[in-house]
Amino acid sequence: MKKNTKVILGGSTVILSILILLIAATPGASGTELPIHQVLANAEKYEGRYVTTEGFLVESSIDWRADEIELRFDIVDNDGNILSVYHHGVRPDNFSEGVITILEGYIVPGEPFQAERVKTKCPSKYEGEDPNNYDPEFHKELLDDKTSN
Missing domain, CATH: 2.40.50.140 (Nucleic acid-binding proteins)
Known part of the structure; x- marks a missing residue:
């Protein structure tokens, strides 16, 4: 058997094995x-x-x-x-x-x-507030209070 044939056969076997393992390991995919x-x-x-x-x-x-x-x-x-x-x-x-x-x-x-x-x-x-209600001035005041302490 030629060297190229052995490499192609071996590579195909590895790729096929990986595909079978992926399909078997992910029942949720189906x-x-x-x-x-x-x-x-x-x-x-x-x-x-x-x-x-x-x-x-x-x-x-x-x-x-x-x-x-x-x-x-x-x-x-x-x-x-x-x-x-x-x-x-x-x-x-x-x-x-x-x-x-x-x-x-x-x-x-x-x-x-x-x-x-x-x-x-x-x-x-646990969800955040509506971003449309965001007040940048209030946030700035909080940051200023933390940095001044």
């Missing part, structure tokens, strides 16, 4: 983003597919079992659709009423949503 009402209405259609959905946490539904590292809870959308969720993993920080909860996982018809990842968005109290 996932589907769905609103809660579609998850509930079409559970059979999306069974076994990696799905992302989000809703508002219902704090009264939280069942955290630290010994088993199991978390069960409900999320609700703006239309009042409720999705029950099961997550085998740690409880996220700032897990409280009304926080937006993002779920990634699988749908099993007749069972709670099987969440592999549970993330929360920061509550609005």
Whole structure:
């Protein structure tokens, strides 16, 4: 076999291996983003597919079992659709009423949503004020006060 043929064959094998690893390592890349009402209405259609959905946490539904590292809870959308969720993993920080909860996982018809990842968005109290209300004079006064101390 010629040297060029060996190099091309070896390089192709390396590139193919890297592509296979990338595809296998990113199940979310082939996932589907769905609103809660579609998850509930079409559970059979999306069974076994990696799905992302989000809703508002219902704090009264939280069942955290630290010994088993199991978390069960409900999320609700703006239309009042409720999705029950099961997550085998740690409880996220700032897990409280009304926080937006993002779920990634699988749908099993007749069972709670099987969440592999549970993330929360920061509550609005951490968001900045409207930039249109910015007062440069007030900011200048604050800086002057700090530099004079």
